[in-house]
Structures are given as C-alpha cells and as structure tokens.
Amino acid sequence: MKDVLDRFELTNGRLLGITTDKAASNYSMTRQLQSTLEASGIVWPAFRNHIRCIAHVIQLAVDAFMSSLGVKGRTKSWEAHERDQQFGENESIDIGKGQRL
Numbered sequence: 001m002k003d004v005l006d007r008f009e010l011t012n013g014r015l016l017g018i019t020t021d022k023a024a025s026n027y028s029m030t031r032q033l034q035s036t037l038e039a040s041g042i043v044w045p046a047f048r049n050h051i052r053c054i055a056h057v058i059q060l061a062v063d064a065f066m067s068s069l070g071v072k073g074r075t076k077s078w079e080a081h082e083r084d085q086q087f088g089e090n091e092s093i094d095i096g097k098g099q100r101l
Contacts, residue, residue: 001029002036011042017049021056 005011018033020026030046037044066072 001033011037011040013042015044015049017051019051019053021053022060026050 002011005015018030020030027050030050034044034046
C-alpha cells in the first residue's frame with residue numbers, strides 16, 4: 001500500500017482517508033499503514049482516517065432487517081433474470097465473449 005501511495009505522491013499529507021468494507025484485514029492494513037507512515041515521519045492516525053463504507057453498513061443493516069421479516073432477496077443477478085425473461089428459465093443459451101443479448 002505504501003508503494004502505491006508513494007507512486008502517486010500521496011504520502012506527503014495528501015492522504016485524507018481510506019474507505020473500505022468491514023473486513024478484518026482492512027483494519028489490520030490501516031494499522032500497518034499508520035505504523036509504516038509513522039516510520040517515515042508522517043502522522044496518519046488510522047482510527048480517525050479509516051472510513052467504513054456506509055453503503056456496505058446500510059446493506060448489512062437492511063439485510064438483517066429483511067431477514068428478521070422473513071423476506072428473501074433475489075438469488076440471481078439482474079443479467080440472469082433478464083436472460084430468463086427473454087429466453088425462459090429452462091432454456092440454455094451460449095453467449096460468447098463480445099456477444100450481447
């Protein structure tokens with residue numbers, strides 16, 4: 001991560017924050033980045049500058065709420081749903097690279 005920040009010249013007080021999902025590895029990464037930057041003389045407090053993606057937090061909350069109501073979401077992607085609407089759920093189609101429905 002530090003190499004990427006250096007490449008784009010973001011280590012000289014330009015890195016305001018990092019937005020991630022809630023994966024534990026992201027917490028570890030931001031703490032390690034804080035240590036790495038501090039070793040270079042740059043103050044970057046991970047606790048203040050690690051921003052959890054609000055869209056992901058909202059999605060988790062809505063999923064939990066819908067689950068408590070017994071509502072199940074779609075299990076297919078919108079692309080699969082569109083194919084089923086156009087060709088029927090049981091028909092098999094072969095879409096090669098570059099082809100569109």
